[in-house]
Amino acid sequence: MSALDRRAGWVFANDTDIAPVQFTQAPYTPWSDNHTWAAYGVPSPLIMSWPDLHFHTQFLTADNTDPRVFRRAGVTTALAAYEIADAGAAEAWTIAADVASRSAHRLDEIANRASHRIVSGDRVRPDAADTERVAARAHQELRYAALRDQHAVASVRSLIAAGDRPALDGEITALGNHLQTRAEQAAARLDLALRMTRQGDEQS
Known part of the structure; x- marks a missing residue:
């Protein structure tokens, strides 16, 4: 992570509001789709937003999703991948x-x-x-x-x-x-x- 530009600051610093976002690590459970990859030894963490009112329902459509959630998940995944790839x-x-x-x-x-x-x-x-x-x-x-x-x-x-x-x-x-x-x-x-x-x- 030290290789990142120090001027980048906090990755969500430009958000227009202070949403109640907290990244929490949860124990692994074999109930999600990522379990298939993990069973073959492929690292496959699950990053999701919770609580989700429409989780696993027919109402989980594009208009009921928040683009900020996808952005946060994408940034978090990219940073984790970069840290692992750059690890010595x-x-x-x-x-x-x-x-x-x-x-x-x-x-x-x-x-x-x-x-x-x-x-x-x-x-x-x-x-x-x-x-x-x-x-x-x-x-x-x-x-x-x-x-x-x-x-x-x-x-x-x-x-x-x-x-x-x-x-x-x-x-x-x-x-x-x-x-x-x-x-x-x-x-x-x-x-x-x-x-x-x-x-x-x-x-x-």
Whole structure:
């Protein structure tokens, strides 16, 4: 990004209004058209505007769309593509570290969310089978998220020139191993919440 003209400023600086626009990163889900490309290993992020009153309805016509949304999506996509295409070893390492950091937080959130459901659900609706299902699904989600993000971290190797890869290969591998450890720690906390809930049920 440093190669861009500094005079460009903020890409939306000339907009005539201050629209409530916020770019938010959301976890990947296999429900959109981009999943087909991702299944073949092609990077395929989805950039969309939400909420959309006419999403997936017959009213989603040209007159019900906002050209500014297309412009923002186009500028964002172009800048992301430029940053990836222009990335060297230092940029690739920064991307890998950022992905790993966000992944570690996401793994913790998966375990914490499930733990809260197990504990609070046990008080509101004491159904042991339901807590078991919550725990099993969370374990599955942890395994999937950890594996997916490990692959994402490893994929930055493709951005690094062959001659520079040996210098970063160990660090990239260490990031992947760290994510596996974080997933195992998150799973252990989840199991602890489940055991404590079971003990409480037995005592009552």
